Amino acid sequence: MEDTQILQLYIARNEDAIKETDAKYGRLCFQVANNLLYCQQDAEECVNDTYLCSWNSIPPKMPSNMMAFLCKITRNLSLKRLEFRQAQKRTPEQTVSFEELKEVLPDDRINSMIEDRDIGRTISQFLRTETPDSRNVFLRRYWYFDSIRTIARTYRFSESKVKSMLFHTRRRLKEYLKKEGIAV
Amino acid sequence: MKTPRVTKSMNYIDDDLISAAADYRPQTGGQRIWKRAAAIAACVALILSSLITVEATTGGISRLFALIWGGGHAEIVDELAVPLGNSASTDGYTMSVEAVLGDRYQVVMIYRLRRNDGQPIPQEGLFFDTQDYLRLGGNYDLGRRSLTTLYPSPDREDEVFFSEIVTYPRPIFGLPAQVKFQNLMLLEKNGTVTPVARGPWHMSFTLDYQDSTVELPTCGQVITSPRKKDYRIHRASVSSVGAHLELVPLLDAPQESSAEGTLICDWCDVSARTTDGRTIRAGFSGETEWFLDPVTTANVVFEYPVDVNDLDALIVNGTEIPIP
Numbered sequence: 001m002e003d004t005q006i007l008q009l010y011i012a013r014n015e016d017a018i019k020e021t022d023a024k025y026g027r028l029c030f031q032v033a034n035n036l037l038y039c040q041q042d043a044e045e046c047v048n049d050t051y052l053c054s055w056n057s058i059p060p061k062m063p064s065n066m067m068a069f070l071c072k073i074t075r076n077l078s079l080k081r082l083e084f085r086q087a088q089k090r091t092p093e094q095t096v097s098f099e100e101l102k103e104v105l106p107d108d109r110i111n112s113m114i115e116d117r118d119i120g121r122t123i124s125q126f127l128r129t130e131t132p133d134s135r136n137v138f139l140r141r142y143w144y145f146d147s148i149r150t151i152a153r154t155y156r157f158s159e160s161k162v163k164s165m166l167f168h169t170r171r172r173l174k175e176y177l178k179k180e181g182i183a184v
Numbered sequence: 185m186k187t188p189r190v191t192k193s194m195n196y197i198d199d200d201l202i203s204a205a206a207d208y209r210p211q212t213g214g215q216r217i218w219k220r221a222a223a224i225a226a227c228v229a230l231i232l233s234s235l236i237t238v239e240a241t242t243g244g245i246s247r248l249f250a251l252i253w254g255g256g257h258a259e260i261v262d263e264l265a266v267p268l269g270n271s272a273s274t275d276g277y278t279m280s281v282e283a284v285l286g287d288r289y290q291v292v293m294i295y296r297l298r299r300n301d302g303q304p305i306p307q308e309g310l311f312f313d314t315q316d317y318l319r320l321g322g323n324y325d326l327g328r329r330s331l332t333t334l335y336p337s338p339d340r341e342d343e344v345f346f347s348e349i350v351t352y353p354r355p356i357f358g359l360p361a362q363v364k365f366q367n368l369m370l371l372e373k374n375g376t377v378t379p380v381a382r383g384p385w386h387m388s389f390t391l392d393y394q395d396s397t398v399e400l401p402t403c404g405q406v407i408t409s410p411r412k413k414d415y416r417i418h419r420a421s422v423s424s425v426g427a428h429l430e431l432v433p434l435l436d437a438p439q440e441s442s443a444e445g446t447l448i449c450d451w452c453d454v455s456a457r458t459t460d461g462r463t464i465r466a467g468f469s470g471e472t473e474w475f476l477d478p479v480t481t482a483n484v485v486f487e488y489p490v491d492v493n494d495l496d497a498l499i500v501n502g503t504e505i506p507i508p
Binding site for chain 2: 028064065067068069071072075076079082083086098099100101102103104105106107110116117119120121123124127128132133135136139140142143144154155156157158160161163164167168
């Protein structure tokens with residue numbers, strides 16, 4: 001079903017909106033949550049919370065990009081749940097991609113006047129200067145939290161190539177953020 | 185550990201970039217895309233033999249392949265594999281393709297990298313950066329390569345070994361091959377990457393080994409995906425190394441695309457049964473991603489090589505294909 005048709009269902013408060021959202025984006029949202037949480041039950045709960053959130057926010061919100069809208073909600077909820085689990089000392093083993101990004105922009109190096117939204121906008125600008133391969137490998141790793149192996153399989157790159165691309169992109173991003181005054 | 189702020193900030197990345205990354209596929213030459221999988225990793229036992237040298241004599245070559253499969257398959261490896269030894273030396277390092285073993289659609293290659301000055305070489309973390317290629321028959325450009333796995337040398341500090349599986353939907357047996365490696369890099373434990381040697385190392389050889397491929401009489405067996413879509417096994421062959429499958433979706437069952445995460449390798453199990461009742465697992469090494477061609481072609485590699493005459497049946501998602 002087209003996104004506009006799904007949105008119509010939301011507007012009409014037709015509960016099929018959730019069913020159609022799940023059919024079209026459920027797998028992707030689950031993947032985003034599961035990549036972070038490594039727990040099927042938690043990931044499924046995050047996806048269900050995503051549907052609840054979208055049900056409550058559409059309308060008045062009318063997302064122009066349904067996929068990104070849903071994935072962002074799932075990612076946010078999953079990060080929050082992950083933080084909660086970490087506080088409860090129930091941490092997953094794999095937080096490697098956090099560490100990798102942390103090196104690019106440590107919290108204590110962020111300009112105190114800068115908001116998260118500005119950092120996101122600057123990273124978007126940077127990514128638009130990258131080649132499509134580099135940009136999408138970067139996003140698959142640090143936005144969708146795919147494993148190196150998954151990226152390599154999906155894009156038909158060697159794992160070594162993926163690691164190398166990520167390393168170089170992180171290095172360029174670090175320089176860019178410094179140049180833009182995000183990092184001090 | 186607290187979630188870094190930069191990770192949270194990335195939630196504000198532009199929507200179009202996010203959705204594009206979900207669907208993105210790198211450019212390729214054709215409509216029919218061959219996807220190579222990292223399946224062998226699950227099957228590979230890293231058992232090192234004592235001394236590994238290239239010997240064009242019976243018994244020597246199996247020691248090379250013992251890096252991948254351990255030392256228990258010497259008889260079949262010695263029967264099928266071929267020693268090579270073509271090498272290229274540049275930038276203080278010599279790279280050589282030591283041996284090949286394969287079937288009609290896939291080949292396993294062992295490479296050796298050695299420092300010319302005899303100084304120690306890192307035994308882990310080494311890899312070749314982009315821009316290397318493997319060409320077959322002058323026609324196929326397999327482009328990006330994968331599955332180049334590093335093995336420490338069991339007895340010398342100045343060398344390491346790499347294995348590579350090349351898999352293709354069309355026959356590759358007997359074709360001349362050209363290989364290029366370059367940009368030898370070292371991935372440190374802290375995640376930094378440092379260049380080691382630039383290369384390039386070019387090698388040419390022929391994929392001329394003992395092809396044990398046997399075509400199987402298929403009777404239109406049908407396998408069903410978790411989404412209840414049926415595929416007919418159009419063609420199948422098996423060898424001592426693995427198997428080759430061609431699947432056709434039945435009418436009203438459009439092929440599932442990888443964008444939906446439904447590659448055949450994600451839901452299809454392949455194994456072989458021996459005449460004495462053993463089960464040999466297989467991992468997908470590659471499959472075509474459907475665009476226009478209605479046939480999905482997939483290759484699998486067995487967890488270890490086996491004499492094809494000792495195989496009784498190929499089992500695809502529970503469906504048996506007898507091996508005559």
